[in-house]
Amino acid sequence: MAQSSIVKQGEAYEQLRSIRANDEQVLKALYRENYPKVEAYILDNSGSKEQAKDIFQEAFIAVWRNIQLDQFQPENETSLNGYLYRVARNKWIDYLRSAHRNKIIQMNDVPEPATPELPAEENAYIAAVKKHFNELGDACREVLTRFYYRNESLRLIAKAMRWTEATARNNKYRCIQKLKELLNKNTRT
């Protein structure tokens, strides 16, 4: 029994490793496996399909972020599914409470501890990065997405962009600098 629990925990850590590496197959499977239960919950609790999709995607990103920051430790291979569900459910409860402040919301759920949140300043910084990323040129967005999200090597990126590897390295840095300049302008205004 203890051995099988160790194996299952190993599988859970393997899944986390894949998520940290932004493995598309694993992320897609996690999405597919967990969306129906969240949708059913939100539809059963005064929500629409569109709201279910939005809430689930917010929860998905929040859970992904916590995994990237090593703020989630699984106990077994189903811990992540349960965690994602709880985060989505909490987000829906928060939404209902803020949307219907003057009404009593009958929820049969036991309140869950809040998921780890970054300080407001850090949250705002990440939001600013995402906003200003859109203002970069096509080539910069392509290079940065390939390198940091898809974990492609500079060799592969150089091939795709028809650069030398040294050019790819320098351009990656220049793109980061451009993004930082945009962020700097944001903090000054």
Added chain:
Amino acid sequence: MKEHQIPNEEFEQIERFLSEDMPEEEYQAFALKLEQDPALSERVRQTQLLLLGIKEHALAGQLDSFHASSGHSQGRVRKMLNAKYLWAAASLVFIVVLSVVWLNREGKYEKIFSAYFEPDPGLMTTMSAVDNYTFDRAMVDYKSGKYEEAIQRWESLSGTWPASDTLNYFIGSAWLAQQQTGKAIPYLQKVASNGQSVFLKEACWYLGLALAREGRAEEATGFLERSDRKEKTAIIQRLQ
């Protein structure tokens, strides 16, 4: 949050630290330096958040496609005892059963292909140099999903660039994106037989998948082993 200016060398070192892509000794030394240098610690934290923002942006961009491919529930099932509904449901079940039987006969190799194939995203295009115009124009077609048009334009260049790995690779990729594995294989084989090609590992990957779909398991395994995709181990196991 004040934006720190970080020289490229330090930035790359921070990247390697954050991704734990450092020899153990260097990692420990850097971790120790962090504890002793609050300014460095701040730069590392900001870099971590910057890279997180970039990655999160990319993830957010994928979620709608995950949603579209999820086949999520259609809402609640209502109980209906209408005879017409029951006949329609029974017919649907019959069709599904037939499809499952058919898929199981043909399905193992097709399933492997469907599970792992994603078209090569293509190259960035500049549409600038005259002599590459046709190539770039075809690449625009390819990236827009107009694979037939892309193939026609690229094949028109094969007289000018007869031994071009780039052409062969992308013509093969365009056929493969249309699931025409039989037509894709010869082009990808040419690239996979050139040990110096920059497309070698990718060609081996796609050729492996194409051969797998054709049920040529042993050949597929050989090419998949030469690719550098981490999914190859799982596919090779399924092919056995």
